Amino acid sequence: MTNPLAPQLLAGKTALVTGSSRGIGADTVRYFAEAGANVVINFRxxxxxxLKLADTLRAGGANAIxxxxxxxxxxSVAAMIDTVQAEFGGIDILVMNASGGMESGMAEDYAMVLNRDSQLNLLETALPALNPGARVVFVTSHQAHFINNTATMPEYEPVAxxxxxxEDALRAKLPELTAAGVEFVVVSGDMIEGTITATLLERSNPGAISARKESAGKLYNVGEFAAEVALAAVEPVPENNTRYVGDVSDFS
Ligand SMILES: NC(=O)c1ccc[n+]([C@@H]2O[C@H](COP(=O)([O-])OP(=O)(O)OC[C@H]3O[C@@H](n4cnc5c(N)ncnc54)[C@H](OP(=O)(O)O)[C@@H]3O)[C@@H](O)[C@H]2O)c1
Structure with missing residues (x-):
């Protein structure tokens, strides 16, 4: 997938992408770095x-930590934001990509702790470090975004x-974000081919991914979806602060 962002589009800007050592986060951070941004690769x-990704990006001329x-x-979230401020002065793009909840051996409420409480805490902790005009992007799935009206696979429901x-907790912060001059976009995508989540869901629901692909006409791969996430950080804020990636006609 070629980078959707023009070279130097983000020169002088700083982007932090959570969960960016691999997968969708890694491709997103790479697009930002290639467009001239200082980038922060967050891992758990x-x-x-x-470290390997940072080396690759630095070899291409980027500032990457x-x-x-x-x-x-x-x-550790507070320490991360302190580190970014000390290194780059402030944040222009915060992509909330890290996610989870299907890991085994976690507490029953782990999905809610990670996907709701920790995202809200991250936003509140990062807010003072966000530069005027900054953009916050929250990454989610159609299966989660539409869960109040459209059922999903039982294994994914707690995550959804x-x-x-x-998403609702972050949207409730919109007035505060707007007052601070910060923009907010939710990116909602269908299942992404080649991801661990899609593989796990296919394992417990054989045929689910091919059925979804047939119904949607196309499923995005990791690089294609990351390109949409990167564009969501720079293109005008869409209606209702939501960027849909892929077909939504089966959701309501
Ligand atoms: N997969 C799909 O089909 C799909 C479809 C639509 C939308 N999305 C959305 O796209 C985003 C990325 O999905 P993905 O499938 O690439 O996710 P993934 O493969 O499960 O990767 C999750 C990332 O989050 C990080 N992470 C997990 N728990 C963390 C924690 N407690 N603290 C900090 N980082 C943590 C991981 O870091 P480490 O590797 O360092 O542990 C990893 O980099 C998610 O928001 C997801 O909802 C995914």
Whole structure:
């Protein structure tokens, strides 16, 4: 996938993408770096991958740092924001990409803690560091965004409900964000081919991904979806602060 952002479009800007050592987050942070932004690669466990990505981006001429932070730990989130401010002065783009809740062995309320409480805490902690004109992008799925009206697979439902609760909690901050000169966009996408989530869901619901693909006409891959996330950070804020990626006709 070619970078949807023009070279130097983000020169002098700073972008923090949570969960960006791999997958959708990694491709998003790469697009920002190639467009001239200073980038912050946040990881929880995958430090080696984060370091490797930072090396690659620096070799291409970007300013890139890696910061480990578990979003469910407010102290490590505060330390991450302090590090970004010390290194780059402030944040122009915050992409809230990190997500979870299907991991085994976690507390029953883990999805809600990560996808709602920790996202809200991140936004509140980052707000003082957001530069005027900054853009916050929250990444979610159609299966979560539309969960109040359209059922999803049982294995994904707790995640869907927690991500929708997180989206609602962030939307409730819109007046405060607007007062601070900060813009907000939710990116909602269909299942993404080649991701761990899609693979896990296919394993417990054989045929689910191909059925979804047939119904939607097309499923985005990681690079294509990341391109939409990157564009959501720079294009005009869409109606109702929501950017839909892929077909939504099966959702209401
Ligand atoms: N997969 C899909 O089909 C799909 C479809 C539509 C929308 N989306 C959305 O796209 C985004 C990315 O999805 P994905 O499938 O690429 O996710 P993923 O493969 O599950 O990756 C999750 C990322 O979040 C990080 N992370 C998880 N828990 C964390 C925590 N407690 N603190 C900090 N970071 C944490 C992980 O970091 P480490 O690797 O370092 O642990 C990883 O980088 C999500 O918001 C998801 O809802 C996904």
């Amino acid at each position: 466990n995958k430090e080696a991958r984060a 890696t910061v480990g932070a578990d979003l469910t730990d407010p102290a 409900r927690s991500k929708r609760a997180g």
